[in-house]
Amino acid sequence: MGGVAVRLTKRIVDQAQAGPKPSFVWDSELRGFGLRIEPTGTKSFMLRYRTRDAGPSGPKRFFTIGRFGPLTVDQAREQAKAVLGAVSLGQDPAADLTRDRAEQTFGSVAELFLAEHVRLKRKAGTHADYESLLRLYALPTLGKRKLTDVTRGDLSRLHASLNDRPYRANRLLAVIGSLYSFAEKRDLVPEHYNPARRIEKFREDQRERYLSRDELERLGAALQLGETQGLPWQLDPKKPASKHLPKAENRITILSQPVAAAIRLLMFTGARLREILELRWEYVDLERGLLLLPDSKTGRKTIVLNSTARAILAGLPQQGPFVVSGKSLDQPRADLNKPWEAVRMHAGLSGVRLHDLRHTFASIGAGASLGLPIVGKLLGHNHPQTTARYAHLDADPLRQAAELIGGKLAEAIGGAHREGRAPAME
Structure with missing residues (x-):
């Protein structure tokens, strides 16, 4: 050599x-x-x-x-x-390394990857997402396989099996690719051995959904009903009714004050779900109208509160360190899945996710011509291109320009357009 x-x-x-x-x-x-x-x-x-x-x-x-x-x-x-x-x-x-590589399984390296890389170097939400993807989809089929026996064909078939969930499929592929990069740095696979590379990903349609004025009114009414009388259950017609269900008059979902407040805060702040669920009272500055988050998806972040959001927070009792407590006061609530499902179904908001409240907040700001940089600041975006998805909603200046140009043209051609005649050409 x-x-x-x-x-x-x-x-x-x-x-x-x-x-x-x-x-x-x-x-x-x-x-x-x-x-x-x-x-x-x-x-x-x-x-x-x-x-x-x-x-x-x-x-x-x-x-x-x-x-x-x-x-x-x-x-x-x-x-x-x-x-x-x-x-x-x-x-x-060299022989020891070859033997060690031969003994490593996908499952054992996945555990090492989660414990010594993801948990230590990524945010808690990212760790939970990686672990969920690996345990649900990868480990059941690949866990006992030798790490170096997993091929691009194996991962292509796994990816294709999730074709009805393109976002999850693509995300899983990215996580497995990261796992093999970690394994390469640990000398657990040969250099450049990464079967997740060069697999064509599914096309992901834009998932932005903006609530209309009518939908917002229905959402507000559902929240108010859920806090007072409770939301009636809507049984899934595809599932047989259980004989253990309570009587019809007792089939209601009552929204606790913190839960209803959490949904309203998502709507009136444009914050991410984890930012509200993990919000501590020590981060809330009502006097200045700010949420001072020491950490978020994009790092340290300040959320400016409007008067409605401030009133929501001011009306909540301070019980424990978290604004929205979980089963015990010293823990945050894990999710809003069940109450949101009840609210969504009662309001007739088919397919609407909690994250769409953030998109709605942004769309209203963009539609009011506040300017994409301002909207991006409110949302906590670090990069302008992240806010650019709302550019098509920032329509008022374009409409004003179109009206101005149309007015000038109409003035130039006189009354011909009103009489249905084409203007004479000189």
Whole structure:
């Protein structure tokens, strides 16, 4: 395996150019230590050696230390020295690594990925989402398979089986791809081994849904009824009625004050669900009309409260640290699924999600020509392109311009358009 020999430095590694085939630059000071440059431009540190009992003419072993970037030249050199030390004691690190890889299953690495990467480096909501996707869809079919036995065909079939849920299918593929990237960094799979790559994803239709004035009125009426008299159950006609159901007059859903307040706050602030459910009283500044969130999906965030949102919060009793408590006062409520389903069905809002209240908040701001930068600030968007989805709703300036141009044209052609005649051409 050829290649030039020079003392490896950061400058030498930076200047190394990729060719049509893998190439190597060997270190002139530490025997066997080198750099491999892939045709893609990826640069990895490696070590070649012979085991102690193989002799000078025995077969060479190759051990990948890691990629340049995450590893500096000096760090890779020190790791190479440690590996050579193990070799001098009679060990065979390359064979050990091969054996370890063969013993790793998809399920065992998934547990490692969740515990040592996702839980430590991602937000709690992201961790819960990753874990749910893996446990529901990937582990039942792939969990006992060897990690390196999983193929692109396996993942393509798994992805295709979720074709009725394109967003979830694409998200699962992304999570599995991240798992294999983690495994590669841990040397649990060979470099560039990622069967989740180059699988065509499903097309995802835009899921924005904006409530009309009539729908908002029905939603408000349902919330008010749920707080006072309760919402009558609407039994699913596809499911047989259970003999254990309560009497018809008792089939109602009562909305607690915090639950109804949470739904109203989602509507009047444009906040995300977790931002409201995990809202602590210490983050609420009613005097200045602000929610001061130390962390959110986009980091530290300030939500400006309008007078209605302030009144909602002011009317809630402060019991425990959370605005919307769960089963115990020291825990936040986990979700709003059941109460929202009751409200949604009673109001006749088929297919409307809680997140659509956020879209509705944004659409009203955009339709009132407040400007997309202002709307983006209210929503806590970090990037303008995130708010750009509402650009088509910012219609008033365009309508005014169209009316102005139309008026000028009508004035120029006189009364011909009112009489149904085409204007004469000069």
